[in-house]
Amino acid sequence: MRLELNIVQITKAQFADATAVRNGVLSVNRQELEDLVKQDTRLTDVDIELANPGDKCRIVNVADVIEPRARIANSGPDFPGAVGMQGTAGHGSTCVLRGAAVLINDYNIGGRQYQRPDEGIIDMWGPGAEIGPYGRTCNVVVLASPANGTSIDEYCVALKIAGLKTAVYLAKAGADLTPDEVEVYDIPSIRDTAGDMQDLPRVAYICQVFTNQRVPLPGDPVLYGHHIEKIVPTILHPNEVFDGAVTDPYRGYAATYVIQNHPMIKELYQNHGKTLHFAGVIISNAPNNAPEYERTANVAANLAKWILGVDGAVLTKIGGGAPELTMALTAQRCEELGIKTALALMHQGIDASEITLKASTVFSNVPQVDAMVSMGASTASPVLTLPPAEKVVGILDGSQMGAEIRRPASDIRGSFSQLGDSRLMAVRY
Amino acid sequence: MSKKLRVVHYLNQFFGGLGGEEQAHRGPQIIDGPIGPGRAIQSRLAEKGEVVATAICGDDYIGERIDEAADEIVQLIRRYDPDVVIAGPAFEAGRYGVACGAICKKVQETLNIPAVTGMYGENPGVDLFHKDVYIVQTGDSVRTMDAAIAKMVNLAMKQAAGHKIGKPTEEGYFPRGILVNEESDRSGAARVVAMLLDKLKGRPFEPEVLQPTHYPVSPAPGIKDIGSSTIALVTDGGLVPAGNPDGIESKNATRFGGYGFKDIDSLAADDYDVNHSGYATVFTRQNPNRLIPVDAMREIEREKGIGKLHERFYSTTGVATRLEMARKMGRAIAAELKSEGVSGAILTST
Amino acid sequence: MVGVPRVVQGVKIVNPMGNEEMDPEAEQRLRRDIATGALNALQAEVKEPTLFDRHKA
Numbered sequence: 001m002r003l004e005l006n007i008v009q010i011t012k013a014q015f016a017d018a019t020a021v022r023n024g025v026l027s028v029n030r031q032e033l034e035d036l037v038k039q040d041t042r043l044t045d046v047d048i049e050l051a052n053p054g055d056k057c058r059i060v061n062v063a064d065v066i067e068p069r070a071r072i073a074n075s076g077p078d079f080p081g082a083v084g085m086q087g088t089a090g091h092g093s094t095c096v097l098r099g100a101a102v103l104i105n106d107y108n109i110g111g112r113q114y115q116r117p118d119e120g121i122i123d124m125w126g127p128g129a130e131i132g133p134y135g136r137t138c139n140v141v142v143l144a145s146p147a148n149g150t151s152i153d154e155y156c157v158a159l160k161i162a163g164l165k166t167a168v169y170l171a172k173a174g175a176d177l178t179p180d181e182v183e184v185y186d187i188p189s190i191r192d193t194a195g196d197m198q199d200l201p202r203v204a205y206i207c208q209v210f211t212n213q214r215v216p217l218p219g220d221p222v223l224y225g226h227h228i229e230k231i232v233p234t235i236l237h238p239n240e241v242f243d244g245a246v247t248d249p250y251r252g253y254a255a256t257y258v259i260q261n262h263p264m265i266k267e268l269y270q271n272h273g274k275t276l277h278f279a280g281v282i283i284s285n286a287p288n289n290a291p292e293y294e295r296t297a298n299v300a301a302n303l304a305k306w307i308l309g310v311d312g313a314v315l316t317k318i319g320g321g322a323p324e325l326t327m328a329l330t331a332q333r334c335e336e337l338g339i340k341t342a343l344a345l346m347h348q349g350i351d352a353s354e355i356t357l358k359a360s361t362v363f364s365n366v367p368q369v370d371a372m373v374s375m376g377a378s379t380a381s382p383v384l385t386l387p388p389a390e391k392v393v394g395i396l397d398g399s400q401m402g403a404e405i406r407r408p409a410s411d412i413r414g415s416f417s418q419l420g421d422s423r424l425m426a427v428r429y
Numbered sequence: 430m431s432k433k434l435r436v437v438h439y440l441n442q443f444f445g446g447l448g449g450e451e452q453a454h455r456g457p458q459i460i461d462g463p464i465g466p467g468r469a470i471q472s473r474l475a476e477k478g479e480v481v482a483t484a485i486c487g488d489d490y491i492g493e494r495i496d497e498a499a500d501e502i503v504q505l506i507r508r509y510d511p512d513v514v515i516a517g518p519a520f521e522a523g524r525y526g527v528a529c530g531a532i533c534k535k536v537q538e539t540l541n542i543p544a545v546t547g548m549y550g551e552n553p554g555v556d557l558f559h560k561d562v563y564i565v566q567t568g569d570s571v572r573t574m575d576a577a578i579a580k581m582v583n584l585a586m587k588q589a590a591g592h593k594i595g596k597p598t599e600e601g602y603f604p605r606g607i608l609v610n611e612e613s614d615r616s617g618a619a620r621v622v623a624m625l626l627d628k629l630k631g632r633p634f635e636p637e638v639l640q641p642t643h644y645p646v647s648p649a650p651g652i653k654d655i656g657s658s659t660i661a662l663v664t665d666g667g668l669v670p671a672g673n674p675d676g677i678e679s680k681n682a683t684r685f686g687g688y689g690f691k692d693i694d695s696l697a698a699d700d701y702d703v704n705h706s707g708y709a710t711v712f713t714r715q716n717p718n719r720l721i722p723v724d725a726m727r728e729i730e731r732e733k734g735i736g737k738l739h740e741r742f743y744s745t746t747g748v749a750t751r752l753e754m755a756r757k758m759g760r761a762i763a764a765e766l767k768s769e770g771v772s773g774a775i776l777t778s779t
Numbered sequence: 780m781v782g783v784p785r786v787v788q789g790v791k792i793v794n795p796m797g798n799e800e801m802d803p804e805a806e807q808r809l810r811r812d813i814a815t816g817a818l819n820a821l822q823a824e825v826k827e828p829t830l831f832d833r834h835k836a
Contacts (some may be wrong), residue, residue, distance in 0.1 A: 215709040267618040288792035342625035372638035375617040380608040420618030648784035719797035773821040
């Protein structure tokens with residue numbers, strides 16, 4: 001499957017009479033975009049705000065971040081099943097407005113039901129902007145409230161789809177331009193590569209997308225328009241994962257933006273054909289009960305061994321302890337089948353009384369599951385002093401949030417990541 | 430010209446030349462200059478420092494009255510106006526190691542100057558003091574004296590100069606239980622793929638995370654007469670009385686609560702909150718018995734399946750909670766239950 | 780994996796001693812079964828971490 005991403009760089013977002021992209025400036029026709037969002041009658045009080053890097057603007061209650069992308073020419077539907085008709089992602093061409101982001105904001109209405117594990121603040125300037133990626137993107141914020149008679153669940157789904165639609169609407173404005181850069185992602189089918197790259201180890205990426213520690217939002221278009229809280233692990237071509245087949249669950253641990261720019265998939269692509277043969281992505285959820293941990297681990301390991309036929313697998317989790325347990329069990333099953341594994345995880349539990357030289361996990365003392373990379377410990381975040389903001393977006397009374405506030409660094413949205421883009425590493429002193 | 434570092438050294442009766450076990454009862458004393466291993470310290474310091482005095486005390490003397498003896502010794506040390514104190518190294522000797530740790534801690538607290546000691550991993554002094562004091566890792570015998578001295582002098586000088594102390598692996602000391610996030614030169618994705626490739630090729634690799642050491646707990650004997658036993662209910666699912674009166678944290682908990690429910694057959698949703706950021710609490714809020722199963726246990730109590738349901742349940746929040754804090758709370762809860770005549774506890778975990 | 784001597788399997792993280800998908804009487808019986816399993820575990824002699832079943836009525 002071959003995909004070309006046409007990258008158009010954005011350096012500023014502004015309101016204007018027509019939605020267009022020119023010389024790196026994204027102009028947005030505010031009324032036209034509002035009208036587009038209002039088409040979904042489940043939403044009311046629709047508002048569009050802009051925030052550019054350097055603005056003394058603080059944004060809270062962000063339910064998801066989405067990179068503006070639109071499929072070009074006859075490549076197929078946008079966000080198939082979610083925005084567009086059902087179809088497939090990952091082939092043809094997609095236009096990307098890089099340096100821009102769509103934020104959906106639910107004023108914490110969705111947050112009360114689908115709590116995030118942390119506050120998720122985005123500061124467009126100051127210390128917050130230095131440690132979180134979304135302080136450096138030109139942000140288009142979509143705000144709305146539930147219409148009369150709309151349940152909270154329906155509202156959240158409507159808001160998410162509005163965010164995805166907005167992402168498509170904006171990217172369409174750049175689709176006819178000559179891109180600043182073209183990224184090519186091309187991995188043919190197993191059949192066509194069976195004999196190829198024989199000297200290179202075959203590697204799969206086993207990726208959790210949703211954790212059942214959280215209640216799933218009914219109708220959340222996580223995989224081709226539907227949720228995945230009950231799926232058994234399945235295989236996707238890497239291109240599908242980041243080209244719109246997969247979105248981050250509503251108020252999830254990552255963001256759709258990170259999945260669209262998936263750091264692990266990018267890293268494996270960079271190594272593909274050189275040090276390894278990237279054989280495919282196995283996605284799963286993380287269950288919340290013991291028999292299903294085993295089921296997920298067994299199915300995923302079998303897919304890796306008997307269907308993808310890999311020599312090695314990289315694993316990440318999404319969430320807390322139960323996902324970590326599922327990931328460890330999956331790795332154990334892989335090792336038992338002769339597949340070597342390496343895990344990347346963010347520390348949650350720590351034991352300060354330990355005198356071991358490195359921080360340890362809480363679970364997994366299975367000897368063969370020994371290759372682990374640390375992606376930081378959110379519990380070891382330093383406390384930041386965030387300066388007073390001139391503008392607060394996403395909350396009805398901005399006075400408290402707009403003042404100078406002290407928060408752990410982990411409260412900055414995107415400062416920690418379980419998917420591999422962070423450089424943070426937890427070190428024991 | 431920078432000032433010469435004034436160092437006071439602490440030794441036990443043996444290394445201090447008073448004698449062996451028969452001198453372990455000797456009280457604290459202090460003499461000018463270095464003796465025994467202190468001379469090696471002086472050598473290492475060269476012209477940058479001077480071992481101005483050596484404090485000596487018997488292991489038993491200090492063992493029998495640790496706090497007072499450490500105070501006495503610190504008072505002797507104070508007279509020499511040191512910049513830093515070095516104790517030991519104690520290698521495997523347990524009383525000596527505990528003494529070194531206690532003295533270093535007392536020096537830091539009372540004289541406000543840095544201290545450093547050294548001992549072998551299994552020395553009880555490590556467990557007791559590694560969080561408060563830099564303890565360099567030594568071998569289990571005096572044959573490793575030189576290496577130990579080198580590490581101790583290095584840390585002593587760095588601390589005295591206010592220099593940043595490197596990682597435990599670099600400087601050779603026992604980790605002090607502090608976790609810090611540092612920035613690597615590469616992303617987590619790059620590092621994990623590289624680590625996998627090393628593992629696939631059979632190349633050595635350095636994991637960044639270790640597997641945990643779980644210290645085995647001896648199981649308590651089974652309850653012999655359940656029909657006359659008192660059983661208590663405990664949870665880490667964050668169940669608290671409405672309003673969370675004890676302010677138990679919703680993650681990384683440091684507190685627990687004990688809450689009475691006398692004469693009640695079933696916990697009522699309105700009386701309770703669930704305060705836990707690690708799972709969706711909607712179902713446990715609807716029915717707190719899903720965490721603390723008072724309703725089921727009352728039935729069993731009525732049918733004489735147990736002697737009595739203890740009238741208080743205990744609760745804390747088990748998400749991102751430090752293991753040592755969890756152990757501490759567990760011990761405290763167990764002690765309370767035991768003093769109240771409880772024989773067994775059912776812990777519901779989320 | 781963690782070394783607790785006596786463990787009884789609960790239902791799920793978000794509902795350890797219950798199941799919101801069942802109707803109330805069935806859920807009540809389920810809770811009783813898990814509690815009974817726990818009491819059986821408390822009476823058993825164990826040497827190492829042991830997983831106990833719920834009581835099957």
